[in-house]
Amino acid sequence: MIKRILNIRLAIFLPALIIAVACQHKPEAVTETNSVPTVEMTLVRSLQPSIPIVLPGELKAWNKTNIVAKVKGYVGKVSVDRGALVRKGQTLAVLEAPEVVAELNHAKARAASAHASVIEQRAKRQASRLTYKRIVETSKTDGAVSANEMDMAYARMMADSALAEAASQNLQAAEAQLVSQSQLVNYLEVRAPFDGTITERNISPGDLVGSESAKPLFILEDRSKLRLTIAVPENLSNSIEDKSVVTFSVQADPLKKYAAKFARSSNTLQESNRSMIAEFDFDNQEGALKAGMYAEVRLPIQRSKATLFVPKTSVIHSTEGVFLVKINNGDAEWVNIQQGNSLDSLVEVFGAIEAGEKIVKLANEELRNGQPLKSN
Numbered sequence: 001m002i003k004r005i006l007n008i009r010l011a012i013f014l015p016a017l018i019i020a021v022a023c024q025h026k027p028e029a030v031t032e033t034n035s036v037p038t039v040e041m042t043l044v045r046s047l048q049p050s051i052p053i054v055l056p057g058e059l060k061a062w063n064k065t066n067i068v069a070k071v072k073g074y075v076g077k078v079s080v081d082r083g084a085l086v087r088k089g090q091t092l093a094v095l096e097a098p099e100v101v102a103e104l105n106h107a108k109a110r111a112a113s114a115h116a117s118v119i120e121q122r123a124k125r126q127a128s129r130l131t132y133k134r135i136v137e138t139s140k141t142d143g144a145v146s147a148n149e150m151d152m153a154y155a156r157m158m159a160d161s162a163l164a165e166a167a168s169q170n171l172q173a174a175e176a177q178l179v180s181q182s183q184l185v186n187y188l189e190v191r192a193p194f195d196g197t198i199t200e201r202n203i204s205p206g207d208l209v210g211s212e213s214a215k216p217l218f219i220l221e222d223r224s225k226l227r228l229t230i231a232v233p234e235n236l237s238n239s240i241e242d243k244s245v246v247t248f249s250v251q252a253d254p255l256k257k258y259a260a261k262f263a264r265s266s267n268t269l270q271e272s273n274r275s276m277i278a279e280f281d282f283d284n285q286e287g288a289l290k291a292g293m294y295a296e297v298r299l300p301i302q303r304s305k306a307t308l309f310v311p312k313t314s315v316i317h318s319t320e321g322v323f324l325v326k327i328n329n330g331d332a333e334w335v336n337i338q339q340g341n342s343l344d345s346l347v348e349v350f351g352a353i354e355a356g357e358k359i360v361k362l363a364n365e366e367l368r369n370g371q372p373l374k375s376n
Helices: 002-024 098-138 147-186
Strands: 041-043 045-047 051-067 073-078 091-096 189-191 196-201 218-233 245-250 253-265 275-283 294-301 307-311 316-318 321-328 331-343 346-351 358-360
Touching: 051 331, 098 147, 218 245, 218 253, 218 294
Parallel strands: none
Antiparallel strands: 041 358, 045 307, 051 218, 051 294, 073 091, 091 189, 196 218, 218 275, 245 253, 245 294, 253 275, 307 346, 316 321, 321 331, 321 358, 331 346
């Protein structure tokens, strides 16, 4: 009985105790506030630096040609071999072509015959003219010369004049043929078109040459001066100055630096790779470099006018594009940009931004467009 009374009192007292404790600990009111991030600020800079860009290049011979036979014949003599230094006009090989020599003799005979014909026809023309003049003088006496005789003399003079003119034309044609055939005979001696080095020889005595499908007799290169050719990307095609000098190195001696002066460019972009071919001349009189070498070229690039630069840390690369975060009246404003050249810790940018404007130095995607910012 006593135990039952205790259970009843406990059941009544325990809920009352819980309510009393709860009333003594009321919850505090929570106030939500939006925190404004503090960012480090920097300024957009306007610069016109000379930036060295590393591009691949190729050294090419100043002049290079494939020497082929202009007439068909057999190789009689070969005077040079691979690696030989030759001078302009030097005989490299002699060909044998009896048919060409025979044609030359025929051309000489035709020219001589035509020359004799001209002399003969001119003599006849002169005689006809004199005869006609005499008849004209005689005809002044009445009845001395008939009209028929006068007409026949005039016709003879005109016919001989025409024959003399035809003979002169035949002589000119025969002489032109003689010159052409003489030139073919001269082609039997293969000569160097310029000073250079024989880099390839493809003939031996007895070879038949002169067909269009045959390999060249020799390949000749002038390496006293080399052309350093570079494919300049489209975005840098307007940045090469006329007097610019580049430095480059080659794999054969990567620690040694060479210099070459800008000489010429195509001034047009190749459709295949959207690049412009520029050439820099290198004096190679000492033979330090070889044609065909690849080079690593340091090309100084300078814009025609100042452009804008920002720290690389200010650029945001996101799936939405490339942006800067500009501070506009205390709010973040995302500005879409395009990147250009790099300069140490800076990068060239193009977009709706101006020099001197404030941007976030350490930008990230958490700084949303329109978000309030504090700058230090």
